[in-house]
Amino acid sequence: xxxxxxxxxxxxxxxxxxxxxxxxxxxxxxxxxxxxxxxxxxxxxxxxxxxxxxxxxxxxxxxxxxxxxxxxxxxxxxxxxxxxxxxxxxxxxxxxxxxxxxxxxxxxxxxxxxxxxxxxxxxxxxxxxxxxxxxxxxxxxxxxxxxxxxxxxxxxxxxxxxxxxxxxxxxxxxxxxxxxxxxxxxxxxxxxxxxxxxxxxxxx
Numbered sequence: 001x002x003x004x005x006x007x008x009x010x011x012x013x014x015x016x017x018x019x020x021x022x023x024x025x026x027x028x029x030x031x032x033x034x035x036x037x038x039x040x041x042x043x044x045x046x047x048x049x050x051x052x053x054x055x056x057x058x059x060x061x062x063x064x065x066x067x068x069x070x071x072x073x074x075x076x077x078x079x080x081x082x083x084x085x086x087x088x089x090x091x092x093x094x095x096x097x098x099x100x101x102x103x104x105x106x107x108x109x110x111x112x113x114x115x116x117x118x119x120x121x122x123x124x125x126x127x128x129x130x131x132x133x134x135x136x137x138x139x140x141x142x143x144x145x146x147x148x149x150x151x152x153x154x155x156x157x158x159x160x161x162x163x164x165x166x167x168x169x170x171x172x173x174x175x176x177x178x179x180x181x182x183x184x185x186x187x188x189x190x191x192x193x194x195x196x197x198x199x200x201x202x203x204x
Contacts (some may be wrong), residue, residue: 004076006160008157012182049056058113064094123172125172
C-alpha cells in the first residue's frame with residue numbers, strides 16, 4: 001500500500017510522515033532535501049536554477065514511486081510526484097522564474113513519467129495558512145529557507161487548493177494544520193490517526 005503526504009513548504013509533511021511510520025510500522029520515503037545539490041542555489045537565484053531543481057525532484061520522486069510499487073510493502077511518502085507538475089513548475093513558469101521552453105520540456109518529461117506510475121492508495125493533504133507555514137519554517141531553521149517570499153508561499157497555497165479541489169485519483173484525507181498540532185499534541189495526533197484508520201480500512 002502506498003500512502004502519500006502532500007502539502008506546502010512548512011506544512012508538516014516530514015513530521016507527520018515520521019510519526020505515522022512509527023505508529024503503523026510503515027517504511028518511510030522522504031524528499032531529498034539535505035542531499036539536493038540545487039536547493040540552496042535555487043532559493044538564492046530561482047530563475048537560474050528552477051528547471052534544474054524541478055528535473056532533479058521529478059527524477060527522484062519517479063524513482064521513489066517505482067521503488068514503492070515494486071517493494072510490496074506499505075510505504076508512506078513525503079510529497080508526491082504530482083505536486084511538482086501541478087504546483088511548483090507551473091508556479092515558477094507563471095512567475096517568470098522558468099522559461100516557457102524549459103517548462104514545456106519539463107511538462108513533456110512529467111507526462112511521459114506519469115503514464116508509468118500509479119497514484120497513492122491514500123493521499124493526505126496538509127492544509128495550512130501562510131502564517132502557519134511561516135511560523136513552522138522559522139521553527140525548523142533551515143538557512144536556505146530564510147529567503148522564501150510570502151507571495152511565493154501564497155501562490156503555492158492557491159495552486160494546492162486548485163489541485164486538491166479536482167483530485168480524483170484515489171482516496172483523499174484533508175488535515176487542517178492551523179487547527180491540528182500533531183507535532184507535539186498526542187491527543188490531536190491520535191485524532192489524525194483515527195481519521196487515517198477510517199480511510200485505510202477499506203484499502204486492505
